[in-house]
Amino acid sequence: MIAVDWGTSSFRAYRLDANGGILDRRSAARGILTVEAGGFADVLAEEIGAWLDEEPGSVFISGMIGSRQGWKELPYLGCPVDLEAIARACGTVDWDRGRQAFIVPGVSCRDAHGVPEVMRGEETQIIGAIEELGPDAVVCLPGTHSKYVRVRERRIMDFTTHMTGEVFGVLWRHSILGRLSETEAVDDEPAFDAGVDRSAEGQGLLHHLFGVRTRGLFREIPAAGLASYLSGLLIGHEIRAAAPSAPVAVIGAADLTRLYCRAFARCGVPARPITGEPAPRGLWAIARSLGAAT
Amino acid sequence: MIAVDWGTSSFRAYRLDANGGILDRRSAARGILTVEAGGFADVLAEEIGAWLDEEPGSVFISGMIGSRQGWKELPYLGCPVDLEAIARACGTVDWDRGRQAFIVPGVSCRDAHGVPEVMRGEETQIIGAIEELGPDAVVCLPGTHSKYVRVRERRIMDFTTHMTGEVFGVLWRHSILGRLSETEAVDDEPAFDAGVDRSAEGQGLLHHLFGVRTRGLFREIPAAGLASYLSGLLIGHEIRAAAPSAPVAVIGAADLTRLYCRAFARCGVPARPITGEPAPRGLWAIARSLGAAT
Numbered sequence: 001m002i003a004v005d006w007g008t009s010s011f012r013a014y015r016l017d018a019n020g021g022i023l024d025r026r027s028a029a030r031g032i033l034t035v036e037a038g039g040f041a042d043v044l045a046e047e048i049g050a051w052l053d054e055e056p057g058s059v060f061i062s063g064m065i066g067s068r069q070g071w072k073e074l075p076y077l078g079c080p081v082d083l084e085a086i087a088r089a090c091g092t093v094d095w096d097r098g099r100q101a102f103i104v105p106g107v108s109c110r111d112a113h114g115v116p117e118v119m120r121g122e123e124t125q126i127i128g129a130i131e132e133l134g135p136d137a138v139v140c141l142p143g144t145h146s147k148y149v150r151v152r153e154r155r156i157m158d159f160t161t162h163m164t165g166e167v168f169g170v171l172w173r174h175s176i177l178g179r180l181s182e183t184e185a186v187d188d189e190p191a192f193d194a195g196v197d198r199s200a201e202g203q204g205l206l207h208h209l210f211g212v213r214t215r216g217l218f219r220e221i222p223a224a225g226l227a228s229y230l231s232g233l234l235i236g237h238e239i240r241a242a243a244p245s246a247p248v249a250v251i252g253a254a255d256l257t258r259l260y261c262r263a264f265a266r267c268g269v270p271a272r273p274i275t276g277e278p279a280p281r282g283l284w285a286i287a288r289s290l291g292a293a294t
Numbered sequence: 295m296i297a298v299d300w301g302t303s304s305f306r307a308y309r310l311d312a313n314g315g316i317l318d319r320r321s322a323a324r325g326i327l328t329v330e331a332g333g334f335a336d337v338l339a340e341e342i343g344a345w346l347d348e349e350p351g352s353v354f355i356s357g358m359i360g361s362r363q364g365w366k367e368l369p370y371l372g373c374p375v376d377l378e379a380i381a382r383a384c385g386t387v388d389w390d391r392g393r394q395a396f397i398v399p400g401v402s403c404r405d406a407h408g409v410p411e412v413m414r415g416e417e418t419q420i421i422g423a424i425e426e427l428g429p430d431a432v433v434c435l436p437g438t439h440s441k442y443v444r445v446r447e448r449r450i451m452d453f454t455t456h457m458t459g460e461v462f463g464v465l466w467r468h469s470i471l472g473r474l475s476e477t478e479a480v481d482d483e484p485a486f487d488a489g490v491d492r493s494a495e496g497q498g499l500l501h502h503l504f505g506v507r508t509r510g511l512f513r514e515i516p517a518a519g520l521a522s523y524l525s526g527l528l529i530g531h532e533i534r535a536a537a538p539s540a541p542v543a544v545i546g547a548a549d550l551t552r553l554y555c556r557a558f559a560r561c562g563v564p565a566r567p568i569t570g571e572p573a574p575r576g577l578w579a580i581a582r583s584l585g586a587a588t
Contacts, residue, residue, distance in 0.1 A: 113495045116508040145504060162500040170468040175460050201407045204535025205499050206456040214410040241498025
């Protein structure tokens with residue numbers, strides 16, 4: 001089968017064997033925001049066309065591809081949800097020479113105060129990681145919009161989102177905070193740690209952000225470390241606000257996972273990285289649940 | 295005398311009588327970021343040249359004009375400071391036909407955890423408002439970088455800054471939060487109030503920001519009210535984090551002061567607006583302290 005993780009900014013495709021092992025892969029900067037309406041079938045054919053003659057199996061796609069800006073909008077599934085419910089709710093699109101592609105629906109819930117929460121793609125990663133997670137887990141998926149997900153008996157119970165990655169990007173690129181340095185890289189560990197520690201102090205994030213400026217101006221944080229300090233500050237605020245009640249399993253890109261595990265340790269929260277590639281594994285599990293993982 | 299409030303993005307000049315009454319005024323979008331190095335004397339002459347023949351008195355300037363990016367960098371004065379200390383520390387620049395202009399220094403302190411704080415311009419506004427404030431006050435100066443200033447016996451004791459206004463601007467213009475609406479105006483009172491109320495709930499600002507997106511997607515806040523909701527959310531977080539320990543006096547532009555007084559009331563913090571124009575009044579008081587308010 002073919003598994004595709006198709007998000008806002010990236011496209012990642014995997015050719016899988018019947019056990020979910022990865023036979024081949026390709027990726028491109030062809031996220032859904034780069035594709036015009038009506039163009040998804042063509043982009044998919046261009047990217048994975050070379051596999052199609054030898055690969056008669058199904059194509060399963062997860063991520064923002066199922067949103068209003070994607071190929072076909074699928075309604076969110078309400079929590080709690082498990083693998084079988086997600087598999088049953090997959091939508092289909094007609095595609096290449098009569099072949100269908102399956103699109104995985106997103107998931108929604110309400111936070112403790114009734115405010116809506118949504119995800120598209122992370123549910124598939126959690127399903128793909130479930131053997132490593134175990135039946136009960138608290139999962140952090142860091143990124144543009146970081147998620148904290150509570151899993152019980154292999155079901156996604158509820159989750160919360162923090163806009164950490166996007167806030168970092170726009171503040172660094174568009175506010176006064178990025179003016180003292182050219183280096184957006186987060187690679188200064190002492191500065192990162194100082195940011196995480198700062199997040200424990202009083203008077204809130206909006207006050208702490210101004211301190212990124214003044215500690216730069218007063219040269220208390222070196223200019224090349226300011227992005228690291230800002231990153232640590234934001235991630236620290238995220239972790240302390242999320243206040244996970246159990247050891248955390250972190251699913252994400254290797255660099256970001258390492259950074260988050262460092263921040264969790266500094267905040268006194270036990271955390272472990274999840275290895276492997278949960279997105280194709282989750283798509284394979286969904287296909288298998290539908291009897292389509294050939 | 296002539297008083298000039300010369301900030302990052304705006305230039306406001308006042309011709310004052312010997313009692314600090316405003317005889318004439320002009321303003322322009324010629325903040326220091328629009329002026330090339332070496333060009334400040336010319337811009338000042340262009341803006342207030344028409345007053346000079348009939349106005350032999352001094353020119354006093356406050357704001358970011360005293361920063362590294364301004365006309366002449368003046369070191370920050372450490373807290374506590376009062377009118378006399380600020381007046382004594384004014385710097386001078388040679389300017390028009392042998393005339394000097396006086397530049398008011400900024401003020402700095404450290405927050406409760408030792409992180410530097412800086413202001414340039416707000417100290418002059420506080421001096422100008424001191425009669426209305428009384429000798430002891432907690433002052434909020436809302437804006438791009440909102441300040442909370444503690445005044446005791448007419449001295450500025452310490453202060454904290456919150457990056458509220460700038461965070462609002464960059465998130466609305468550059469993040470996903472502004473995508474659902476064209477309206478940046480903060481004029482939807484129910485949405486603003488809902489944002490202020492949301493700031494009291496758990497899991498932190500980074501989580502609440504994502505809710506601006508989802509409450510828009512789920513049409514729980516109308517698209518035209520999303521900027522108001524975001525503004526209320528950020529101002530609410532600022533007020534609850536600043537947690538002023540006494541009734542607050544608010545010094546700012548009329549619209550913003552009204553908005554902040556509304557938010558303070560909603561957070562249960564007594565607040566009152568300061569009327570009048572404290573910047574030229576403060577410059578007049580500084581000039582008078584130096585015997586130059588003619």
